[in-house]
Amino acid sequence: MTDATDNADGAREPSRMQANVLLGVSGGIAAYKAVDLASKLTAAGACVQVVMTAAACELVGPPSFEAVTGRAVLTSLWRCDGDRTIRHIDLVDWADIVVVAPATANIIGKTAGGICDNLLSTTLCAAWRKPCLLAPAMNDRMWTNPAVQRNVAAVKAMGFELVGPATGRLACGTQGPGRMAEPAEILAAIRRMLKDAGRGTT
Ligand SMILES: Cc1cc2nc3c(=O)[nH]c(=O)nc-3n(C[C@H](O)[C@H](O)[C@H](O)COP(=O)(O)O)c2cc1C
Numbered sequence: 001m002t003d004a005t006d007n008a009d010g011a012r013e014p015s016r017m018q019a020n021v022l023l024g025v026s027g028g029i030a031a032y033k034a035v036d037l038a039s040k041l042t043a044a045g046a047c048v049q050v051v052m053t054a055a056a057c058e059l060v061g062p063p064s065f066e067a068v069t070g071r072a073v074l075t076s077l078w079r080c081d082g083d084r085t086i087r088h089i090d091l092v093d094w095a096d097i098v099v100v101a102p103a104t105a106n107i108i109g110k111t112a113g114g115i116c117d118n119l120l121s122t123t124l125c126a127a128w129r130k131p132c133l134l135a136p137a138m139n140d141r142m143w144t145n146p147a148v149q150r151n152v153a154a155v156k157a158m159g160f161e162l163v164g165p166a167t168g169r170l171a172c173g174t175q176g177p178g179r180m181a182e183p184a185e186i187l188a189a190i191r192r193m194l195k196d197a198g199r200g201t202t
Contacts, residue, residue, distance in 0.1 A: 051074045089126055128159060
C-alpha cells in the first residue's frame with residue numbers, strides 16, 4: 001500500500017482515502033477548523049460522518065459540515081429520523097477510524113471516565129478498540145490542569161492517539177500549549193493510522 005501515486009504530470013499526489021471516517025466535533029473554538037478538515041477528508045475520497053455535541057453546534061452550524069460532506073450531521077442519541085438502529089453502535093461498526101477535532105477538555109475527561117451522556121461520548125465509549133484519534137484544543141491553563149493531564153494519560157493508555165496540541169497563539173489571545181493541530185496535520189495522522197490498521201487507502 002502506498003501513500004502517494006504519480007499523476008499524469010509525473011508529480012506525486014496523495015493516494016485516495018477509501019475509508020469511513022467518523023468525525024466527532026466537540027465545543028471548542030477551533031470547531032470552525034473542523035469544517036476544513038471535513039472538506040479535506042471528503043476531497044481525499046473519505047466518506048465522512050460528522051457527529052456534533054450541543055456545545056459544538058453553538059459554535060458552528062451543522063449545515064457547514066453537511067455542505068462539505070454531503071451527509072446529515074448527527075447530534076442526538078435519540079432522534080433517529082425513522083431508523084430503528086442503535087445509532088452509536090452502528091456508527092462504530094461503520095467507521096474505519098474515529099477522529100475528534102477539536103477535542104475539548106470535557107470530551108477527553110468523559111472518554112477517560114467512561115461517561116456516556118450524549119451521542120459523541122457514547123460512541124467514543126464503544127469505539128476504544130478501533131483506531132481513534134483526538135486533536136485536543138483548549139486554553140493553555142486548561143491543557144496544563146493536572147486533571148486534564150490525568151485524563152489525557154488515561155485515554156492514551158486505552159489506545160487513543162493524540163495529534164497536537166501545538167504551542168502558539170490561542171483564541172483567548174494568550175500564547176501557550178493548547179492550539180489544535182492544523183487540519184493538514186490531522187489528515188496526515190489519519191492517513192498514517194489507516195495505513196497502520198491496513199485499511200482505507202489505495
Ligand atoms: C466561545 C467558547 C469557546 C470555547 N472553547 C473551548 C475550547 O477551545 N476548548 C475546550 O476544552 N472548551 C472550550 N469551551 C468550553 C466548552 O464548550 C465546554 O466545556 C462544553 O461543556 C464542552 O462540551 P462538549 O465537550 O460536549 O462539546 C468554550 C466555550 C465557549 C463559550
